[in-house]
Amino acid sequence: MAGLKKLEIIAYADKKFSSETGNKFTVMVNPGNYDENKQIEYDEKKALDGGNMPAYKGYKDEDLKFEFILDTTGVLVDWMNAPSPEEVRPLSETIKILETTVYTYVGDAHEPPFLSVTWGTLNYKGRLKSMNISYMLFNTEGEPLRAKITLNMLKYIDEATQSRLKNKSSPDLSHLVTVKEGDTLPALCLHIYKSAAYCAEVARINGLTGFRHLEPGLQLLFPPLSNN
Template identity: 30%
Template sequence: MPGAKEKLTIRRVNTRNLQAKDSLEFSAMLNPAKYTRTSAVFYTEPQDSARGEERQRKLAKKAVDKLDLDELVLDGTGIVDAPASTGDVDAQVNLLRRVLNDPAGDANVVNAVVDVVWGTLVFRGRIASMSVNYTLFDASGTPLRARVKLSFIAYDQSGPMMGAPSGPQTRQIRVVAGDSLPLLCFTAYQDPSLFQAVALYNGLTTCRQLLPGERLTLPKLG
């Protein structure tokens, strides 16, 4: 509904068609106070040649982008207003691990590709690290509150984005629950910042709320 508070969502992605799997997602009980996006560039120093040519600093590669969520608070005290289906702290942690496909130390398991979506933030990647700090317990030792730190590495996809518009034609899509304009623009154009242009093209007065079943036109951009 208009004015509803948008929750940070971590949603599993099907790597075959790069569409979100609606049945497996985690919504934050409390949105984080901040997040950090980091990218770095690495260089190599080539060895001196036999001819004594001047050594040149050459770009080797650009490191993958990172996203760090410094603190997601999971609460089981009942103080925070949340749906009954949210469950206790252990249930919330287990759901988060399922969405992320946490290998629990098994190096042979590849973590799932997920979309981290909140407002204009759309980050597609895999979990690199997850730590859970339990800070409150009941008399039996059951966790009542936890603070989770997550670090993601961007998904390195080879080849063009599946379903991206090509040529001069436009195409129509049907909105499903959980879709947002930044997420749709990321999937179609690999650029979530184009959401305002798509909103204007479709005559939308708000970029926040999309109705399931609504049809949108994705124009050729750029």
Template identity: 30%
Template sequence: MANPFDLISSVVPDAGFFLKIIPVNDDGNVISGEPFVLQYNPQSFSIKEELDFEQPQEQGKPGNDPQYKGIKPREFTIEFTIDSSGLFTSLRIPVIEHVRLFRSLTTIPKSKDHRPQRLIVQYGTFLSSCNLVSSEITYTLFDREGIPLRAKVKAGFQETKDNELNQAARQFSSPDVTHQYTVELLDE
């Protein structure tokens, strides 16, 4: 498999390390169209990893050691702000348009099986093939006519399990890569 970060760069050139949400089809190929690229760094980014254990218990006996079943798909939450007030940048794309693009890519069913699109989420060195599982949009600043100028978004995602992209991205955090070894010259 090619370097997953090259894939992102080819779809969103010159976007640096900003958060990117890119729709992909069931085969993992990028769908043509505009990806969602965040204007600023997120306020928070959290990753939840959960192991799955089974608790076998016979009636009338104390609990047994839990039996390991596997690893559940990772879940992660990103909180970010969309701003069109002009305070931080001269680029003033309306908040409503940003939200419309976000929803179009993440929540509106478009595939033949009537489900929202699968996604690639990339922020810095974090890269994941996933699905959106929840989003909450809070409008926090308005102009005189009541048009939103700023919105806070809290989006929850769940990784798709055993995907080639996720396997390739995890190689960057492999214990083989992160171990440090000290080699000392032997005294003779």
């Protein structure tokens, strides 16, 4: 197991993730799974274009949740690349390193650090939302030897992306449009994408054979365009 890549958390002092605080944490045993949560918020009291579909309000904060085990009994020595159980840190010290990395204020700003979590294809940037420590095993003196850690992080989204998400007319977002009398696909493309050149692609996505005449009440999907 010596070559097994471990999940690593690195703390940064700035939202550009350019200045490391010097604090990092590598898990003993990789998580069995992790959960990414994405939500869209709708106004259930307001219908879309007079229909029964709730109106779009915006994107909610994304988060990441994962669990891992910390163990100081010596059972996980091979996973830790430690030559002997004597070199395993006390659990309280290991948890302190974790807290310093993900939870403790950074500098004079008195703000929590920005965090980068990397493991395999996971490359997540955000801040800690919550940390839960569940102690599971104790020695005869009542000192904890094993704990399950649950971290919940909020994803960091830069200001430019956040602005696009809040802008309902942005061409980077999907739009579901109900056709009204007199609407044409070129006019709708011009309104949403600022260009009528995407008519053929939108027609193909929606299964249209033509786009000059559209039936009122028809719902059309206008997806994000990669070249916008």
